[in-house]
Amino acid sequence: MxxxxxxxxxxxxxxxxxxxxxxxxxxxxxxxxxxxxxxxxxxxxxxxxxxxxxxxxxxxxxxxxxxxALEGFNINSEDLLNVIKSRRSCRHYKHENVSKEKLDKLKEMLDYTPTGVNCRGLYFSFIDDVEVMDDFRKHVYEKFVKFIKFIPFKPAIATKLVKQIENGKSPIFFDAPHIVAVSFDKKSVCKKIDYVIALSYFELYAQSMGLGTCWCGYADGIFRLFPDVRKKLGIPKTHELGYVMLFGEKDEKYTRITQPIPYEKYSVQKWDK
Ligand SMILES: Cc1cc2nc3c(=O)[nH]c(=O)nc-3n(C[C@H](O)[C@H](O)[C@H](O)COP(=O)(O)O)c2cc1C
The missing domain is CATH 3.30.70.20 (Alpha-Beta Plaits)
Known part of the structure; x- marks a missing residue:
């Protein structure tokens, strides 16, 4: 031993x-x-x-x-490709909780996502309940509006967001019933990539269950502004916020995939010394 x-x-x-x-x-x-x-x-x-x-x-x-035990390995790679192709950023959600069964599966899946040198320095904060999410949304919007009104230099995008919030819109969290924020241990070797991998896996697994997801860039910016929000989300002092994702049952249905402009892809043909 x-x-x-x-x-x-x-x-x-x-x-x-x-x-x-x-x-x-x-x-x-x-x-x-x-x-x-x-x-x-x-x-x-x-x-x-x-x-x-x-x-x-x-x-x-x-x-x-x-x-x-490996529970079989009969993934159809075409199905996986279809999930990737039909994945859309969701901005319209049902005002209801994702079932506990789906939530538990999503949370368990996160434990299997890879991290550099297997350091596993990630920390996941969830809002599991739609009513808690409503309170959170209201609180964060109030704080944000107050903050932007107070600062002398107001970035144009912030002014636009404030106007939308004051008009009763939800331009940052939409009507999402849930959020997951992933933070990383500041000492982790691959801290800038581990959380991106985890959220990417989360997004695809959630969408394979029929859920909607959206990377929430604005939330990311706002959480950085308000330490008390980060504290309420339980983010440890040893950790730094990585990114935020909205998710929930969709209230929208796409019947087609998109047709993205292909990236340039280069293949090395021969390695000249
Ligand atoms: C890192 C990242 C941050 C994003 N932040 C936001 C956001 O704050 N608000 C939003 O509406 N969409 C956000 N999106 C979604 C993109 O706008 C979206 O990917 C784009 O509209 C293309 O749509 P698709 O994801 O359905 O292909 C974000 C996407 C990524 C990858």
Missing amino acids: NKLNFTVDENKCVNCGQCVKCCPQHIIKIKNNVPKIYNEKVCLKCQHCMAVCPVGAISILNKNPDNS
Whole structure:
């Protein structure tokens, strides 16, 4: 036993060496026909050793390999492509909660999103209830209007937003019933990308469930202005806000996909020295 609790069931181990091959830190070696971890300080805790073992002989971090069963892998890649192509930014939502079942699945999915060196420094703040979201929206709009009126230099976009809010519109959060804000540990190695990946996965999984989502650039700016809002969202002091996404059941239906202007894509044909 060691701190990682890396254990091998010697009765099961078939000595295939897959754990040695797949360890990204190259710290597993076979000794006396049994895999062992050396230099556990550099272990990424990625659990590849446990996941790759064909006979479920390896446990790490007290995880039982029997709870790691792959539930089939029959994704139709065309379906995934259709989700990507038909994903739209949603700005019209039903005033109702997303079911607990969908919410739980979305939250669980986030645990599987990758982070640089597996540092897992993300923190997710949710508004799960449509009424809490209504109070939040009202409070943030009031604060925003007051703030913009108070400052001497008013950016044109802020003046426009204030006018819309005063006219009873909701130009930032629309009528979304839910929000997720993801923040990152300031010490994380890949802090500028980890949260983008997590929200991208979140968006696609949510849209595959028929939900609407919208990256909320304005909210991002506003949360940065108001530390008390960040505090109420439970964002730890060790963390910095990454980005914000609205989501909920859609009150709009697109019957076609869009036809984006293709990006330029360059392929290197030959590598000249
Ligand atoms: C990083 C990012 C920030 C965004 N912020 C906002 C926003 O604050 N308000 C909004 O209405 N749409 C926002 N959007 C949505 C874009 O405007 C949207 O992607 C664009 O209109 C194209 O529509 P589509 O996403 O349906 O293809 C944002 C999108 C991204 C990727």
